[in-house]
Amino acid sequence: MAMTSKNISKKPVGVIGAGSFGMAIANILAQNSEVLIYARDPEAIKKIAAHKVHRGQKVHVNITATGDLGYIANSCDVIFPIVPSSSFREMMQQLSPYLHPYHILIHGTKGLDINLPKGQSIDDVKTLNREQVRTMSEVIMDESVVVRVGCLAGPNLAKELAAGQPAATVVASHFNEVISEGERLLRNDLFQVYGNQDLIGIELAGVLKNIIAIASGVLSGLDYGENARGLLISRGMIEMIYLGKAMGGDIEAFIGLAGIGDLVATCSSKLSRNFTVGFRLAQGETLPEIIANMEEVAEGVNTIKIAKKIIDYHKVRAPITEALHEVLFEGLSVEKAVTLLMKYPYNVDIDFL
Amino acid sequence: MEPNGKSKKRKSYKPILSGTKEWPVVQLSKNRKLFIEKVVNEAFNKIVKANQRKNQLREELETTLYTEQLRIRKNPWKVDPKDEKRFWNNIKNELVDLVGSENTRKKEEELLRKILVRYTEEIAGNFRKSRYRFAREIIKFGFSRLLNATRVKRFGALFRNEYTLNDKIQIVGKTKQIRKLAKIGTVVMVPTHFSNLDSILIGWIIHVLGLPAFIYGAGLNLFNIKILAYFMNSLGAYKVDRRKKNSIYLESLKTYSNLAIQEGTHSLFFPGGTRSRSGQIESSLKLGLLGTAMEAQREIFINHPNKDGKKIFIVPVTINYNFVLEAPILINEYLVSKGQERYYVESDAYSSSYNMIKFMIKFFTKGSDISVSIGKSMDLLGNYVDNKGRSIDKQGRFIDTRDYFISNGIINADKQREAEYTRRLSEIIVKEYHRINRVFASHLVAFVAFQIWRKRFDKLDLYDFLRLPEEDLFIEYEEFSTVFNKAKNLVMALKKEKKLNIAAHMKNPVEDLIKMGIENVGMYHSRRPLLMNKQKQIITKDLNTLYYYHNRMHGYDLEKHL
16 A cells, blocks of 8 residues: 555544444545544454454554544544444444534445334334434434534445555535545545535435345346346436435435446445345345355345335335345245336336436 | 512512613613724625625625615615615716726725615614613503403413513513523524514513513514604614615625624524514524524634633524414415515505504404413524533533534634534524424314315315315314314324423313314404304305414424324
8 A cells, every 4th residue: 555645634533443444444544644443343453453454454554443432532533433334323322422513523334223212123113204214424413412424425345445446435514624624534646535515315325225236236146137237227226316315315416426336336346245145145045144144234234124114104116125125024036026126117217307 | 670660570580680781782782883883894804805806896886786776766665764866876976987997996995885884874773771661661551551451360370460461471481591591691582473563572572581672683664664663773673674685785784793792782583584474483594694693603702712702592482373463464475475485575464553553452452362482592503501501412411512613623714614504503493493382272273174174175286275265165063173183182292292382271171172262263354264153163264364374383294194
């Protein structure tokens, strides 16, 4: 990794979560700044401290690991939380006491959270309305005093970033200062940064594309070719837009880097976890079998579960998501799901513009 | 200051400041000249800074001139000063003289200053202690006489040992908190706006609560009515002319409000801008004046690095009426202008002092209760504050509001950030309105009746529906009562979730509620929105007005569950 020693900023930048995407972002940030990374696992902290390889990535010398959230919050003004959506709220609850309104949080988690009354789980409710479904930026604001919030989204396959290939990301926030801070910290010769004000739209684009990525894995697992994928990507895109609009995002977010850009990347790459889930499903494995030996969480699975209940509430047309839901949780075979989809009465190509 | 010599005054709120001399608004008016100068200078600097490029300032002046001349020709008002034409003609001549010559910047800046002085003089209030006292006595005396003649005191009214007016106007909510906070910080009250009466009502409420007079922006159109102008001048109003939309005027107005708040003058905005035309609680607020509070707070933080600056507290207030005089006109304007509000020209229900007085007599002699809910105070980011003015987050921890304005360790001015904060604040205020809004039986009967009819004709669009002949519309009492009961239960459930509030009478049996609601809803309109006929059927004489009162319950999604 080339050391482009640009203006190293005074305060270190925080990263929370040392999964493969967290590590990749930490490595990019480390090219411009000192980085403090939080890991829950003491083994991971040791590995990072020794500047060895973690999650298949070499650890940059500017990165220091810690197991102390309070220390990160006190040392850094800008923090990038990148932990799975299933533990995001809990992490925020632990971090929250140390946060102040001057903090800037830019998350990189592409999943959804549900917020139900105590004692209720997702299986207890038939549908989910918008208030019950929270994006990660909303979780941050629910749980802390931080309002200057942003997110990262775009085609950012961790393994390619780690290999130093050219790529770009979107930093979305309602605040220009968050966007420009994100740009200042992340940008280097191989990494381009675009700004967007539609925070919710960009978050949703990143979240919903995982559904289509699973479907794309299924197609590959069934040995289908590129005609089928082209069909999937374009119809999937439309489904994302329907769902995204129902949840308060603008169309524009979906046709940019974080939408179509990310969708194409994840649908074509065997590196993606969500793609892998679909692929193995089509090869005849069951969901519990697949999850049992995956190293990291495939967000798409949980997203489908939540999206299905959003669809039922808003009565949106989203056949791909519904079919996947049946495959994952209701025992429908993938072949049958494909047949079902091909019979679905689509007729208009584009009806959202 | 002893507003009432009578001995029964004891139980009311004591004024929080012993003498009017210390009132921020008195200080402000005492130094009126200096203050205007300050406003002019600050606005001047801002505009000059924003118009650096060559000819930019000239263009700004020319635009202003153009729109002002257009306004004078197309939309003149009684209250407009006589020399207006002359003033703008002079500006025009001076601008013409500049054409073609070089190095005109200095001259342009002079013209800018001239305009700013004129605008600021016009905006600035003319608060006078003596007149304030007099106006207040008039209101009190007049009102209580009228009330005494007609009303029997009700047991349990909140201030029953105070003015009799208190029997009629209930003040509920966080009254103690606003009094405490007004001592340690600067209060910005943001009420909902349904009627022209609101300005006077709120002025009176502020007095009852023992608070020093607030300044508030009142539409210049109200000053067309002499008697209102008198009261408003006395109560600390400054003038807002909605016809003037040029940036020089807007800058003067914003700077005026901003600096007054920085001086510690308690202020009042109707953040909805104008009266709610539809009868709905405001769902989107005008951000301009609210933004000045945001700027003022940041300036205070910058100017007081040792944290001795005053904190600004936002206090949402809702006003609930059974009857809004202007309702028929407002709703018609709403229906006409829906979607094209920008082209809307203001007209008023009572454009003469005579009509106004007539209305007031009607209003205060007949029993139509008003309730004013004072919401919890919050900081500029919408965090609730405790009685000591400390901001508290959702988890119950203290927050330093300064931190919101800090970037890289220092407080800085970031317009875009503050615009976003203001937008956020306005959303929180709207939510708070819905939460503290008190549902009256009259609101609910209007809602239920309208919904029943609307569902019968759900194939029609709203406009066709409203054109249905009223004579053909009936609801059998049984049906009405069933649906009303359902709606009432929904309201009670929402109350439990703290998503709205209810008037005390809502706990009465359904039968009484229906009777009371129908009797009260829009009770003085010549065409009543709801009546019960001899066959005990529910009927309407004016569907549009019914729609207006029904809209009060908009925003709770009740219709989805009926």
